[in-house]
Amino acid sequence: MKLNVFEGARRIALALGALWVVGCIAYAVFAEPYASATFAIPGPGEPPVKAERCADDDATAYTTAKTSKGHSIGISLCFTAHTAEDGRRLVPYTVAPWEDARRTLDEVSGAQSNERQLSPAALYPALREADAKGDTDRARKLATLIQALTTADKHAVWIVSNKDKRGSEEFEFNARAYREAKDGIARAMKAAADAKALPLWTQAPEVKRPARVWLMNEKYSGEVSKYTREATERFTIGAKDMEGLEALRSRALFDQWKLALQVLAGGLVFGWVLMAATGWIVRGFMGITRGTDSRPVT
Structure with a gap:
């Protein structure tokens, strides 16, 4: 053949x-078709938002998410870097402890506290001065304000120390008492201001408290790495996204x-x-x- x-x-x-x-x-x-999306997280406690890509100075992490139909999507997370006071670009890794407490109190009171944060100790010299001069009306108004501040501080300390009890009767009792004390502070402040009983330093313009106060560090630091790892594990996608x-x-x-x-x-x-x-x-x-x-x- x-x-x-x-x-x-x-x-x-x-x-x-x-x-x-x-x-x-x-x-x-x-x-399986490869689909990916990028989300930016501006800082601790902030919701993720869609982004085109991560900036060079952002901290990054990668994970996967399941769609409503069970399909896998690759997710790139950008932990946004911000400019610090010294000009460095740093990544926030936690809410500052004092700011975390203030946010809790703002949530309880239902409004952001932008007024000057007075303390009883700061007003005692003015009260002693009024007593020494025999100015009973001023002394009475300052004493009322100090009492309202002391009551608010007492409930504020309890609320911040017992955040995990939110929803309980005890927490609601202290939250209600704190709100009433804040109302009392506002009334006492107005009465003292109308009578010109407040010290002069309290009349200086107040600088509005920033919306976010974070602790920040370099993107490769241990604190930032721990935060990005934990945030990636907790990452979830909303229904709209x-x-x-x-x-x-x-x-x-x-x-x-x-x-x-x-x-x-x-x-x-x-x-x-x-x-x-x-x-x-x-x-x-x-x-x-x-x-x-x-x-x-x-």
């Missing part, structure tokens, strides 16, 4: 083409099919051109005319 190299080559090419088609379709069907992630995964699946079909078509075209060019060259060396597999018998 005479060996037909060209017929064998055609059959091998057909088999390889079939394998190529099966492989490309299998990739499109069975491979979840819909966007599902749409992102659908686009990734479409792109995967598009790529598979492009590779499929490109591979088949390349294989056909390679086979045709190889056959043309070999026939030329062997003196075989085009369209035949052997030299004509003479």
Whole structure:
């Protein structure tokens, strides 16, 4: 039996083409499309927001999340760096303890405390001065204000020390007493101010308390690394962002099919051109005319 190299080559090419088609379709069907999203976390206690990419001085972490349909999405987390007073770009890793306490009290009272934070100790010299001068009206108004401040401070200390009891009757009792004391402070302040009983230093313009007070450090520091690790473990996605992630995964699946079909078509075209060019060259060396597999018998 005479060996037909060209017929064998055609059959091998057909088999390889079939394998190529099966492989490309299998990739499109069975491979999990890669979809990723980036979220920025401005600081401790702040909700994540969608972002395009992380800045160079941000701390970063990576995790995965499941969409509502159970599909995996790669998540890049950017822990935003902020400019410190000395000009360095640092990453916040915790809410400052005093600010954490103030936030708790603001939540209990239902409003942010922007007024000047007076203390009983700061007002005692003015009270003693009023007593020494026999200014009973001023002394009475200052004593009322000091009493309201003392009561508020007592309940504030209990609330901050017992945050974990929120929702209990004891916590609600102290929260209500704290709110009443704050109202008493406002009334006493107004009465003292109207009577010009307050010391002059209390009348200086108050600088508004910043919305966020954080402790910060370099992005590779131990404190920041611990915070980013714990924040990554706690990371969850809201319902609104979840819909966007599902749409992102659908686009990734479409792109995967598009790529598979492009590779499929490109591979088949390349294989056909390679086979045709190889056959043309070999026939030329062997003196075989085009369209035949052997030299004509003479």
